Amino acid sequence: MNIVVLAGSNVGEKSSIVADKVMTELNVKYGVDHSYTLLDLKDYEMQFSDGRNYLDYTGDNKLITETIMGADILIIATPIFQASIPAALKNVFDLLPQSALQNKVSAIIATAGSNRHYLIPEQQLKPILSYMKSTIVPNYVFLLDTDYTAGKINNDDIHFRLEKLIEDTIVLATAYKGIWEAQEEAYGF
Structure with missing residues (x-):
């Protein structure tokens, strides 16, 4: 399977730290059984979505959208900013078509400065992933700055x-x- 780990912020380090930990764990535990790609939004220059089809973008926008569209599994590591997901992560979702995550499984890891933000993935990220047709792992991991x-x-x-x-x-x-x-095989064509 093709697994994409998305560090969903273009600032800070905690999403990158946890995304690197996930990549290490995948490589150690699952080795060559799968292919792994880390997309750390800090490493890319993205344009804001302007409503074009994702195929019409070039550069990093095209690379990120095509990498996500080619994944079987999407693991998102994101901070919580002002009781919301980062704009850079929302922009990634805005670039993709509505059914971009159909037949893909998504998992969530969130970091926040306060335990009061525990439900932000439930209230904001899961509805977006569901709208985009992803199958979502029910549980997620929530980290505090103190972790x-x-x-x-x-x-x-x-x-x-x-x-x-x-x-x-x-x-x-x-x-x-x-x-x-x-x-698919049941369709017979």
């Missing part, structure tokens, strides 16, 4: 929950892939 020290995740429970989220995501994607393939 990081000197550029690393310092909470053992977070490490365990990340490992479990990755495992659940791969299991769900594998199961759905089999179901979707059987459904």
Whole structure:
């Protein structure tokens, strides 16, 4: 399977730290069984969506949208800014067509400065992913600023929950892939 890890902010470091941790975990636990791509929005120069078809964009916009469209699994690591998802992440969704995530499994990892923002993924990110036809892993991992020290995740429970989220995501994607393939074969053409 083709797995894309999206660090959904063009500023800060916490999304990048957790995205790197996910990439490391994927490589260690699943090795060459899958292909992995890290899209850290800090590393790209993106234009704001202006309503064009995603195929009409060039440069980093085209690279990011085509990489996401080619994924089987999308793991999103995002900070919470002002009780909302970052504009850079929302822009990625705005660039994609409505059914861009159909037959893809999505997982969420969110970092915030306050535990009061725990439900932001439920209220903002899950509805967007659902609207775009993604199959969403029901649980997500939520980290606080206090879970990081000197550029690393310092909470053992977070490490365990990340490992479990990755495992659940791969299991769900594998199961759905089999179901979707059987459904396609049933059409007989």
